[in-house]
Amino acid sequence: MKTMTSVIRLGLTRGWIEFWMNALSLQGLVGLFLAPTILLALLWMFRVREVEGVSFALLMLPGFLALQLTQEGLMGVANKLAFDREDGTLLRAKALPQGMPAYLIARVVVIVLSAFVSLMLVIIPGLFIVPSLATVGVAGFVTLVWVLALGFLALAPIGAVIGAIVKSPSGAVGLSILPMGIMIAISGIFYPLKTLPVISEIFPVYWIGLGLRSALLPEMAAAVEIGGTWRPLETALVLAAWAAAGLLLAPGFLRRMARRASGSEMEAGRRRYTQS
């Protein structure tokens, strides 16, 4: 029990320190602000256009948020894990007593904080650019929060599995960008819904997009969705199922990754890096 609390405290401390180190570094700042800045610029350009009485910028926003979340949850997680393995961060954690659980807690802290901040960087300025966003009300914001949280839980374990099985960070990008691209392409977050293949309803990104639209768009916009409703129950169930499956599956992959981490693997990474 005593070690348990000490592990949690170490993990939280480590995560907090690393979040700020990253956030305050040049690379971290660029990474954190680049995507939100582009998205906000797009919102700004379309702020006065309207489609059937609804602000075009508001229509774009759920797609942007879904994109941000997918990027952070899937590629961000996969990439970070692959990097930590290649540069020996993971191995150092393994060499410490209780280092591995503390490392994983710290990673969760960093990933959740980064995702939260990057979403806030879109949502908060968005309130000013898209005035109708402020009219979504309390219920809308509650929906926004649970869809983002559940959506993140559905995506991050997939990212963790990808990060655990690839050989190198470039492999992580390669392996996560493909499913990510496909899921986004067929998710309906940017394309007209009528042409969607049915298969898109299997993947979490479609439901994240739907949930976010239900949170932010006026009630009448549901008319163009499949079945003409927001299907909040189905959204919650599908995302929860993905989250549950991921959280059951990911620890095994992470354990395998931890078990295999060794000095020779890191040395191979170094050689790959210095030769390329």
Add this chain to the structure above:
Amino acid sequence: MSKTDTAIQVTGLQMRYGDLVVLNGVDFSVRRGEVLVLLGPNGAGKTTIIEILEGFRGRSGGSASVLGSDPEHADEAWRARVGIVLQSWRDHSAWRVRKLLDHFGKYFGPYSTDERARPVGTDTLLQLVGLTDHAHKKVGELSGGMRRRLDVAIGLVGNPEVLFLDEPTVGFDPKARREFHDVIHRLADLQGTTILLSTHDLDEAEKLSDRILILAGGKIVANGSADQLRKEFSDQTEVIWTQDDQRHVHAGRDATSFARNLLAQHPEGITNLEIRHASLEDAYMTIVQTQETTRSQKEGKQA
């Protein structure tokens, strides 16, 4: 040697990857407080042995025990008693030196005992490895030599009873190497830390070791102090002298009597007399070459 005096015990250690045999029945033990150096050509299996003993790698057969536990199944309390010097190159580069040592030290606090206080204070560590003046720097800003000294400090933060170092001085300049050797000597003398270190630098092995194991072809082919190995495997001695501005060399096993006769025959005119024993390098070459010849002979017979 009683059981509690043994820090590391390895018996019949085997490691195979498919058909490739990396370790083929390795036996050795290390006393508490001993500095044991693993020496051998690249690919001899040094890293594999160390990784098995660190608990970072499974084995194909045989038994291994470090501080009384099998590293493959050891718990976190065991982990706290073992120090590992990893070679950093990019990890934790945004952390500042002092903060990183402080943070890593906290993992060992719950495992502190009356006999061995954990962790070692950050200031003590910084002083030990000579990084006090660089404590505020980011890890990524350190030079290669300083970085390696930080690696040693991290390996020591838990006041380990056994310390593993896999080729710790690769890429060191002579000054950094000397400083590193001083640190290892201090550790072994002051704290009684058991040290297992691999290298392919013979000079380093000779300077640091209480005992040397030479590994070749997945087996231990020699085991002894640098002196013993020299005597056992290369009994050639060179007698060198100058006579009438002419340099002479005599190689043989009878250096002392040869020199006595030489001086008796030429009471004057002999200068710069020097008797040079075989170096560890000579012994090493003999051992490794013998091993390689017997192996290729065996393979020849089989073919």
